[in-house]
Amino acid sequence: MKLSQFKFNLPQSLVALHPSENRDEARLMVLHKDTGKIEHKIFKDVIDYFDEKDVMIFNNTKVFPARLYGNKEKTGATIEVFLLRELNKELRLWDVLVDPARKIRVGNKLYFGEDDLLVAEVVDNTTSRGRTIRFLFDGTDEEFRKNIEVLGETPLPKYINRKPEPEDKFRYQTIYAKHEGAVAAPTAGLHFSRELMKRLELKGVEFSEITLHIGLGTFRQVEVEDLTKHKMDSEQFFIAERDANIVNEAIDNKRKVCAVGTTSMRAIESSVSASHHLKPASNWTSKFIFPPYDFSIANSMITNFHTPESTLLMMICAFGGYENVMNAYEVAVKEKYKFYSYGDSMLII
Numbered sequence: 001m002k003l004s005q006f007k008f009n010l011p012q013s014l015v016a017l018h019p020s021e022n023r024d025e026a027r028l029m030v031l032h033k034d035t036g037k038i039e040h041k042i043f044k045d046v047i048d049y050f051d052e053k054d055v056m057i058f059n060n061t062k063v064f065p066a067r068l069y070g071n072k073e074k075t076g077a078t079i080e081v082f083l084l085r086e087l088n089k090e091l092r093l094w095d096v097l098v099d100p101a102r103k104i105r106v107g108n109k110l111y112f113g114e115d116d117l118l119v120a121e122v123v124d125n126t127t128s129r130g131r132t133i134r135f136l137f138d139g140t141d142e143e144f145r146k147n148i149e150v151l152g153e154t155p156l157p158k159y160i161n162r163k164p165e166p167e168d169k170f171r172y173q174t175i176y177a178k179h180e181g182a183v184a185a186p187t188a189g190l191h192f193s194r195e196l197m198k199r200l201e202l203k204g205v206e207f208s209e210i211t212l213h214i215g216l217g218t219f220r221q222v223e224v225e226d227l228t229k230h231k232m233d234s235e236q237f238f239i240a241e242r243d244a245n246i247v248n249e250a251i252d253n254k255r256k257v258c259a260v261g262t263t264s265m266r267a268i269e270s271s272v273s274a275s276h277h278l279k280p281a282s283n284w285t286s287k288f289i290f291p292p293y294d295f296s297i298a299n300s301m302i303t304n305f306h307t308p309e310s311t312l313l314m315m316i317c318a319f320g321g322y323e324n325v326m327n328a329y330e331v332a333v334k335e336k337y338k339f340y341s342y343g344d345s346m347l348i349i
Contacts, residue, residue, distance in 0.1 A: 003224065003226075006310075017160055029347070058209050061179055096133050119135070160340070187342075188303050208246040230311070237284070305346060306339070
């Protein structure tokens with residue numbers, strides 16, 4: 001398929017700038033992939049579509065405050081530093097993006113915080129905006145992390161065109177987040193409240209947790225018309241044996257297996273056995289899923305509404321059927337569903 005086939009008109013007014021007042025009260029569109037039928041619900045109604053022994057797969061990665069603002073030595077120019085991933089804990093080496101990049105060269109020092117709480121040195125150029133920096137910090141890892149917490153900002157996507165507010169620290173994080181390492185939230189999971197999780201549990205729905213640390217590749221634009229030529233950034237993921245077993249038992253018993261979010265789907269589809277079961281893993285994936293594609297593990301999924309020509313929309317089209325999904329998106333625009341990270345949700349069954 002071609003990039004241009006994933007274009008649609010998305011009014012800027014439909015990009016959600018804030019989350020719904022209550023996590024589980026965002027709108028929910030239910031798309032039946034076999035018939036193309038659409039239902040309009042509230043997110044907490046999702047419980048009506050699942051029964052005892054069905055399984056939901058959650059991505060329990062935790063977002064850290066990845067956006068820092070520092071000053072360049074001598075000139076004092078303000079520089080945005082976006083922490084992508086830690087390369088070496090002992091040496092405090094990080095892969096980052098800097099803005100404006102033209103001002104930042106190898107050897108430059110950057111100072112963060114009023115009392116220079118952290119100082120970093122640029123040690124390498126990786127891409128036009130990418131740099132490797134080393135934090136010059138003698139304290140413990142715990143103290144270092146605390147300073148990042150103090151100085152860092154919740155890394156809201158650029159599409160959310162406003163400054164982060166205190167509530168973003170909690171709302172741009174799932175309630176089941178455990179393992180720090182993501183620079184973006186697995187947004188389908190933001191709709192789950194503690195009450196809803198409890199109700200699902202009481203109904204007998206089982207939970208399986210995987211971890212995929214989301215990088216900025218999630219937001220990288222596709223710049224080639226021929227999708228086979230697009231390369232995804234690599235992201236680290238983990239699947240424990242216990243969680244794989246929960247999923248495999250559901251597969252064997254022909255239960256619903258629901259991937260909560262594109263990141264959960266990407267992780268499980270990156271670790272499939274020859275018998276179409278889920279394998280435990282500790283690995284990196286650069287898997288790019290677009291139509292046509294045969295899914296091995298999940299037979300349902302929960303996702304948000306994504307932007308035109310995004311790799312996320314392409315995965316959804318592969319799962320729900322191209323015509324079905326593009327028609328559902330047309331309906332979503334007409335019905336004024338909210339899009340993107342803080343937007344409304346879709347269940348594909």
